[in-house]
Amino acid sequence: MKALERLLVIVALGVVPEAITAPDTAWAKSPVVVELFTAQGCASCKQANRLIAQIAGRPGVIALTWSVDYWDYLGWKDTFAQPEFTARQRAYGRRLGPRDVYTPQVVVDGSAQVSGDDADGVEALIRKAEHSHLRQPKIRILSGRRVKVGPAETGKGTADVWLVRYDPHEQDVKVTAGDNRGAVVVHQNVVRQLVRLGTWTGRPKTYKAPDAEEKGLNTVVIVQGIRGGPVLGAADGKTP
Secondary structure, three states: OOOOHHHHHHOOOOHHHHHOOOOOOHHHOOEEEEEEEEEEOOOOHHHHHHHHHHHHOOOEEEEEEEEEOOOOHHHHOOOOOOOOHHHHHHHHHHOOOOOOOOOOEEOOOOOEEEEEHHHHHHHHHHHHOOOOOOOOOOOEOOOOOEEEOOOOOOOOOOOOEEEEEEOOEEEEEEEOOOHHHHEEEEEEEEEEEEEEEEEEOHHHHHEEOOOOOOOOOOOEEEEEOOOOOEEEEEEEEEEO
């Protein structure tokens, strides 16, 4: 393929300018999304938190830590938990099981779940996702608080477009009550903001992103089936 023809194909697929000189495989698939549901009041979550911290720097993987609030009754109010994070986990539970949510739980690409303290199980799901079929769509996080989702490569359907903002820094929280009293709980890639940008139906569409609620956060855009369906595509970048 001539250079100009290749450039036109790349632009049509929605690749960011920095990726134009990358190999043809650069956009073969979007990153694998690994989501940990955890709580500072969960005595068995510390190991899972450390596992996610190790995974967080891996190329081709987006690792997110969601703090849930249903263990607060044990005496410690989780400092990062938000009700909508628990709602996200419950949506996965209705699809993937078990219906009774638990921590620590890891969900990979919205398609499979495993206990967060099962390092081998988590790794197996990541490897399976890495070797999955070509996924869609292409996503670009643009300046001016805009997000562009490209066309579907195959098939039709409806999906949700989610904006996730997380803190990429390690955060250590000393717990002074509840089951983890006296322990320091390590966190990595803690989600601080979750916003549904709208619906995607397979046609190219640009969405406006809200302002970040805090400084220093990274942005992830996730396109996935409605009501906690499989992840169709994801992009990780600077906060628009």
